[in-house]
Amino acid sequence: MSLINYYTAEGLAKLNEELDHLKNVERASVSAQIAEARDKGDLSENAEYDAAKEAQGLLELKISKLETIVANARVIDESQLDTSKALILSKVKIKNIANNMVMEYTLVSEKEANLKEKRISVDSPIGKGLLGKSLGEIAEVEVPTGIVKFEIIEISR
Template structure:
């Protein structure tokens, strides 16, 4: 994970809050579960103890992953983004040429992607195909269902 992870300030704050919660509440709950299981007797045959230790291991892996994300995070300031072409944090209004339907997406870093909120990763096939395009240009996106052509109608910051 040596690559930079591009985040908005909101995305960075969300990861930081989750990390802080896991380090405090999560670790405390894992320790309590282990202590409770330990009180139930012989550890060699205690499935509850084994499950609590496994859960603690998973928690520590998640904490480690979030710490790496924070260490490699680069916060992108939307006010510094050029809207002449599609970039990270730009909102792009597109027209699917084949079905003549418009859709709008905001390009974000991978960890902030949320299709329901119309936020797609710059590393997704659509995101990669749109990066660098200007208004009026057509992006040909290769998908498992074939090639889709999107015309860039508008680029903005929201």
């Protein structure tokens, strides 16, 4: 499985900001907690010290994972994308065939997905169903309650 993930420039900037915050703010905070707990004496019976060390381990794991994601991230050049098909970063307007409800979503990577902003992951059931479809095509999306059919009525960037 490929580790490469595709992001918008904005999405990658957010990842870098989060990584910077973890390294420069959170790391210093955890180090201060460890130092404070160490100053309280006997480390063998010091629950604060154990908790701070565990928090440090979890933080370092999170930093490591985020560094790997950033190292394997690729920014998508939206100007080079084909607008005839639904691809990552496509803004797709769809109509539910069953109830004629019209929705509009932007297809993004999993890390950038945010339903409030109408940004759905290409790895979600709807995202997978829409990928590669053209204007006017019917996307059959398998959801836990069965199959939902969506007609693609507009694709834009």
